[in-house]
Amino acid sequence: MENVLSPRGRALKHEAIREYVRRLVAEELPGAPAPSERELVGRFGVARMTVRQALDALVGEGLLERKPGRGTFVARPRRSSTPVLSFTDEMTGRGFAAESQTLVLRLEQAGPGVAEALGITEGDAVIRWRRLRHADGAPMSIEEVFLNEVLLPGFLKGVAPTSLYDELGSRSLRPTWVQDTMTADLASPEEASLLGLRAGAPVVRKQRRGLREDKVIEVSRSTLRADRYALRITLGGSD
């Protein structure tokens, strides 16, 4: 039987089995049994090693767990480290409505600091996007993002997207990991005015480098109201 589905050639049996089981199990609760290995051998007419290869992948993903002598079961989702979220995702996740107001959106020449952080040359074109971000209508933070213009042709011509990360995602440029640096400081008069604070109120300063496959996609500086924002992170393994 020939197969022309994937450009690379044949459909792989272990992939077919893996996706079959993934779909079967998608809506099951943790602890529900998955098909046994021998059952899948029968269903797909395949060697047991092939079934095991498929299940190994799902076990590696944390979707399934094996219990020797008992069977294979849907695993409870593993606690994981804090994922990379956009402001919008983060606020939505906390039950707030995220809005934002663009203060600056234009092409500039990269200064030395931004060039260094983005891994480009000083004077190269960068997109600078400064926004005042609200949660449930109240000002929350000032965010200034710098993007490498070369990676984002036509970015300025489109309507300003609501979520930067969604827009990057549509170009397959959503950062998959970030390096954040955070500290505390006092609000400057301008910041205080934008954020509705008195000058000298405490703020969180956050710098971010967003990367994908070791390429810097995004560099940003944010100033957040300390009275409304706490960073919550989970670090460490998943035992």
Next chain:
Amino acid sequence: MENVLSPRGRALKHEAIREYVRRLVAEELPGAPAPSERELVGRFGVARMTVRQALDALVGEGLLERKPGRGTFVARPRRSSTPVLSFTDEMTGRGFAAESQTLVLRLEQAGPGVAEALGITEGDAVIRWRRLRHADGAPMSIEEVFLNEVLLPGFLKGVAPTSLYDELGSRSLRPTWVQDTMTADLASPEEASLLGLRAGAPVVRKQRRGLREDKVIEVSRSTLRADRYALRITLGGSD
């Protein structure tokens, strides 16, 4: 040939091969070739699937990477999320000498907040340990840790350990993951005095729950000088 090495019985061939390769490769630089699968088949007199099982484990650990058509090679260490570090580890890693001065170390009854956070009952015995922490001789932070006394019998009788995490490690209670919450604030007069700041200077407040296998080991509150401390974290996948 009989084998009595492991209490469970036989030595597993794939484990033996895995550890053999791990040792071989331990001191190699990234990019160095690992033995080919067929070479290991010959050396161990074993089926190729068995060799693959051993190598799969090492690939899963990120120690090796396969390059189809070329071979198997030592992988460059994967960038990982920020590990769980003690204050001592963290300062040492940044090139500072870590010291600390105990302000309070005694048994108390858990208040409602601490009891909740530790997952015990209000009034249960907790160890409270408050320290002023220095880096290179200058005050850096005030840290207050609460520990479940039941898990740490005799903790107060011993000499106060330098590193809490080392002490916990010796009892197999070192947290393997932590939930941190951080925000910015202004130093109280007492904090300012201890930290050598003027009152109203910005500080970072960090709350931590340290866990091991879903059991809360440690709860802490720290106040850090914002002018000397920035939190650096890496989040996200490892592509």
Next chain:
DNA sequence: TAGTGGTCTAGACCACGAA
């Protein structure tokens, strides 16, 4: 006792990369 996952064999053909 019957079923499960864990381990293991001794082959096979394929696509790919380097020489």
Next chain:
DNA sequence: TCGTGGTCTAGACCACTAA
């Protein structure tokens, strides 16, 4: 062309769990 990893077969015996 030759060696590599990727896939796959059709069995086997084992320890363990649950009925």
